[in-house]
């Protein structure tokens with residue numbers, strides 16, 4: 001599922017690149033948000049609530065909440081809705097408790 005057409009916005013198509021999510025390889029477009037690449041790959045759960053481990057996905061899509069925090073190339077607490085995808089990125093759901101941000 002990828003938004004390719006929009007009545008107002010344009011989406012320049014970036015070069016196809018490979019990244020990994022939970023150890024599996026996926027294809028995305030260079031410089032698209034990581035969240036967009038994961039949604040296009042069918043991934044809907046980006047994180048879990050700290051206390052009850054409820055699934056969290058896309059929420060604000062603007063870098064203003066904590067719904068999409070993931071581990072990217074070993075760095076925790078990355079907001080993937082506002083972080084661009086690069087080839088070879090290693091993306092994982094976080095397993096540790098969140099630190100202050």
Ligand code: FES
Pocket residue numbers: 057058059060061062063064065066067068069079080081082
């Ligand atoms: S979805 Fe809210 S910060 Fe990414």
